[in-house]
Amino acid sequence: MTTPDDDVRARLDVIVRRGRGRLVADLVRRLGGGRLDLAEDVAQDALAAAIAAWPFRGVPDNPEAWLFQAARNRALDRLRRETRETAYAEETDDRGDGVERAPIDDPELRLIFLCCHPTLDEKSALCLTLKIVDGFTARETAGVFLEPETATAQRLARAKRALRDAADGVAETPSRFEIAARAPRALKVVYLMFALGYAPRAGERALRRDVASEALRLARVLADHPLTKRPEAAALAALLSFQASRFEARESAEGAIVLLKDQDRALWDGALIRQGLAYLEPARTGEAVSRYHLEAGVAATHATARSFEATDWPSILTLYETLLTLTPSPVAMVNAAAARAAAGDPTGALEALDALSDEKALATYAPYHIARADALERLGRAADAGTAYAAALEAGPPAPVVEHLEGRLAAFE
């Protein structure tokens, strides 16, 4: 049940989350790409001051303008106290001299392209983008990469230094050639951003819809923009549209997670499913098959199935197995095994999962244990399934998943 308080909280969350990305993007344009650290500090300060004032003054009608003004004041204040030479550019608009300075006009997207700088390795670029554009903490991002929080925190610090050192000769607005070169990484960032919103690993809510919706919006900008319009961008937009169509059905009234097989398919958003199918058309135009194509194929199969039982599981299994040849990650193997169990081969699924038991990263990955528990349950091995559900709980998924698992566990006790 949502109360008016929850609505206020949701509204504030959206303002803060979107505001942070936009503020940093705007400040980077004014301060230069080398002052990402300053831009981030100032944005954080402005946000903190804003939310502390709103209980007394109310949320302003135009919170974005308010935040920009607060950030500008703080940036000027910081620059006055610094000895380093940094200017604050009041005018950043193109000046009609024929030089195309901002070929990407979406502020968040421009920031993503800055963070996807080639001087950074891929993981660092991803961490940095998630941190700066969406305010994800090292703890949250560590979950995505299945690595300890300290490792992610160090990675973030190194990435910011590297970007600062590299930024002297680097424009804060990448050229069209740089955009083309960085586009694959940008797609990956948007994909991960959606994943974080769709299945956050630490925190209270099962679904952070604002984050996932923002990722879907960015995927559509990438799929539609002339500079980034490529089949894999369309495939990503299709994939995220299909996943987003299940938002309503995926969370119960109490905020607990609802598994695919238990979802009320009438709650699926038909408009988003149609949008996904529409993006599949441009996705088919290229030669190469990306992971987004394969995952969009899986999602489309689910989205168009009448029921869980009537789902074309053999097709899904084939798609997952092709995916494994592209990205043989442990997580992809877990998904393939889960599909194998649903396709009627729990024995094969369990074998595949048990073969992964040495993967250290999976020990704390709840879906691995959930997939094992499901296969064991299908095989009628209730006691072993109970043990596997307990291991999933141990792995520390977000609270709503915990509730779901406790329910399943109770069935075996």
Place this chain on the structure above:
Amino acid sequence: MAQFALLLPHAPDRYSSATEDEMMAIIKDYVAWTEKLTAEGVYKGGHKLNEAGRTVTAGGAEVHDGPFTEAAEILGGIMVVEARDLDHAVAIAKTNPHLKHNARIEVRPIDDV
């Protein structure tokens, strides 16, 4: 109808170590309250007071930076509401989420000369 000031004090270290998530959870309570009472025409405005301040003593000899660290509590902000009388203003103050997150509220009539 008369106007009353609600003075909202809090412990000096109350918010210094709160995470953004904790702050948001607290702030949403206040914003919901302010918005509701604004819609009802009861809430008339307010100000958050910045913690960075100074105390000036008589004679002007001593000016302290951040006089608040030794204080038991500091004034975090002021809100103004409209009410029939002091009892009514107190009843309004009792619904303020400040009492959920902090210890007390001082309700003072604004002198209307």
